[in-house]
Amino acid sequence: xxxxxxxxxxxxxxxxxxxxxxxxxxxxxxxxxxxxxxxxxxxxxxxxxxxxxxxxxxxxxxxxxxxxxxxxxxxxxxxxxxxxxxxxxxxxxxxxxxxxxxxxxxxxxxxxxxxxxxxxxxxxxxxxxxxxxxxxxxxxxxxxxxxxxxxxxxxxxxxxxxxxxxxxxxxxxxxxxxxxxxxxxxxxxxxxxxxxxxxxxxxxxxxxxxxxxxxxxxxxxxxxxxxxxxxxxxxxxxxxxxxxxxxxxxxxxxxxxxxxxxxxxxxxxxxxxxxxxxxxxxxxxxxxxxxxxxxxxxxxxxxxxxxxxxxxxxxxxxxxxxxxxxxxxxxxxxxxxxxxxxxxxxxxxxxxxxxxxxxxxxxxxxxxxxxxxxxxxxxxxxxxxxxxxxxxxxxxxxxxxxxxxxxxxxxxxxxxxxxxx
Numbered sequence: 001x002x003x004x005x006x007x008x009x010x011x012x013x014x015x016x017x018x019x020x021x022x023x024x025x026x027x028x029x030x031x032x033x034x035x036x037x038x039x040x041x042x043x044x045x046x047x048x049x050x051x052x053x054x055x056x057x058x059x060x061x062x063x064x065x066x067x068x069x070x071x072x073x074x075x076x077x078x079x080x081x082x083x084x085x086x087x088x089x090x091x092x093x094x095x096x097x098x099x100x101x102x103x104x105x106x107x108x109x110x111x112x113x114x115x116x117x118x119x120x121x122x123x124x125x126x127x128x129x130x131x132x133x134x135x136x137x138x139x140x141x142x143x144x145x146x147x148x149x150x151x152x153x154x155x156x157x158x159x160x161x162x163x164x165x166x167x168x169x170x171x172x173x174x175x176x177x178x179x180x181x182x183x184x185x186x187x188x189x190x191x192x193x194x195x196x197x198x199x200x201x202x203x204x205x206x207x208x209x210x211x212x213x214x215x216x217x218x219x220x221x222x223x224x225x226x227x228x229x230x231x232x233x234x235x236x237x238x239x240x241x242x243x244x245x246x247x248x249x250x251x252x253x254x255x256x257x258x259x260x261x262x263x264x265x266x267x268x269x270x271x272x273x274x275x276x277x278x279x280x281x282x283x284x285x286x287x288x289x290x291x292x293x294x295x296x297x298x299x300x301x302x303x304x305x306x307x308x309x310x311x312x313x314x315x316x317x318x319x320x321x322x323x324x325x326x327x328x329x330x331x332x333x334x335x336x337x338x339x340x341x342x343x344x345x346x347x348x349x350x351x352x353x354x355x356x357x358x359x360x361x362x363x364x365x366x367x368x369x370x371x372x373x374x375x376x377x378x379x380x381x382x383x384x385x386x387x388x389x390x391x392x393x394x395x396x397x398x399x400x401x402x403x404x405x406x407x408x409x410x411x412x413x414x415x416x417x418x419x420x421x
Contacts (some may be wrong), residue, residue: 004096008077009213009236010205018085019095025064025176026094029144065198066171069153069179069189072202074346075235078180079151081202083107086114086147086178089240101295102142113140117150119329121387122338124150126159133167136175138188153179154188168196204234214243223271233350233367238343251278255344256351256371259378268415271364275344283336287329294371295325341407345398351375352391359384386421393417 005015069300070078087106088096090113105111115132117124136148150156154248156164168177177197181188184199202416210229213236214220220243221226231252232239241248254274261271299322350367354375357364366372379387397414401407 002085003098004091004107006098007213007217008080008084010209011077011081014081014200014202018081018088021064022088022096023094025089025145026091028064029094029177061299065177067168067177067193067197069181069184069194069197069199070202071181071183071188071199073182073204073234074245075232075237075239076202076204077236078202079149080236081200082151082178082180083116084148086111086149087178089145089147089176090114090142102144106147111142111381113142113145114147114149117148119152119335121153121328121335123155123157124152125157126163126400129156129160129163131161136167136177137172140174144196146172147178148175149178149180149370151180154181156189161193165190165196168193187284193404197233205343207234210234210236210239214239217242220244227369230365231347231350231368231370234376235346238346251282251344252347254278255347256368256374258348258349258415260374262415262419264419265416268419269412270386272408272412272415275341275411279337279341279344279407282340283333286340287336294329295322338407341401341411342398346395349391349394349398352378352387352394355379355382356384356387356391359387382421389421 005018044116068082072078083106084096087098087103088094090102090106090111091097092100092102098107106114109116115136116133117128134150136146138146142144150164164177167175171177179189179193179197183189186192200308207226207229210232211222211225214225214228215222218240218364220240224243225239228243231242240361242252255278258275260272262268347368351371351374354366354368354372355378357366358372358376359379366375368375382390393414396417397410399411400413
């Protein structure tokens with residue numbers, strides 16, 4: 001069985017750093033029992049285990065710290081790296097062997113001492129963060145580490161970030177915080193939190209590395225894997241989805257057909273509506289089953305269908321909990337719609353990037369090999385400047401939606417800009 005870092009594609013430098021840190025963390029546990037184990041210091045990116053606990057000859061900069069930030073573009077494997085490192089910390093060998101109970105339960109999401117925060121809505125609220133910090137302060141049940149993994153830490157509200165900051169400033173002796181964010185820019189993570197964490201930068205993995213993992217792990221045919229890796233622009237999750245899901249391929253084809261549909265103002269608005277509706281349909285399909293299951297489970301827990309004394313009264317008093325569930329599900333649906341729309345915009349940006357590189361005569365491979373001829377025709381028609389303006393319009397649309405502009409308004413403005421050039 002491969003070790004826990006096997007699926008971290010194209011990140012050799014990061015894997016080396018994390019392996020060394022896991023070894024240092026294991027050395028801390030070996031060096032002293034509970035009353036002698038030194039706390040991890042909070043001195044920032046170069047924090048290290050106290051020298052007395054580090055193995056002889058180990059570079060102090062490779063030591064363990066109590067807080068980490070994994071940064072990188074979408075698809076680079078931020079959450080994969082954080083989970084793999086959490087498993088290595090819980091590994092009985094301190095290496096992330098992938099075979100021991102600590103590794104298997106962490107990677108399976110069932111380890112009692114690993115808290116995983118995956119935001120379903122548009123943000124992570126202060127109440128959720130306070131509850132998490134309180135639980136993370138407890139002593140590890142397995143005798144190793146309490147690990148808190150926060151995916152999409154850039155979605156922390158200001159109040160939630162302040163609650164997390166207090167915990168990072170005064171961390172419990174055996175608690176480790178692993179945060180994932182696109183970058184260390186203040187728009188993504190607060191300066192004060194960043195200053196107390198070690199940063200692990202990840203890069204966009206090359207297409208060949210993504211294709212290799214699709215073949216090895218998922219059994220996908222090599223030619224399909226190569227195509228999907230290139231089309232997904234290094235995003236491992238999207239590459240797997242394109243390779244295995246016919247519906248995902250159909251949605252991509254519809255998006256890449258947009259440039260030739262923009263023949264006038266009316267066509268631009270029609271294309272915008274089609275793009276929005278496709279994103280809504282994809283999002284609805286992805287959340288409907290889980291929404292139904294969650295509601296049924298909550299109603300059963302509250303006594304739905306019961307015939308005993310007080311069952312009807314219990315259901316009448318459960319309106320608040322059901323309303324809270326509906327609120328969370330609505331927020332999750334909104335997030336799913338925006339994620340689906342963003343995937344479409346990334347594909348569209350790839351098309352105009354191909355047109356730009358062809359107009360410039362750049363010796364680089366196209367992102368979308370199956371629409372290379374269409375991109376080449378566009379390059380001849382628009383030239384490099386026109387292709388660049390169209391690419392910038394797509395990127396501006398993504399930024400506007402991220403800034404909470406109504407998606408329909410942002411997409412309509414983009415389509416008009418693409419038509420006008």
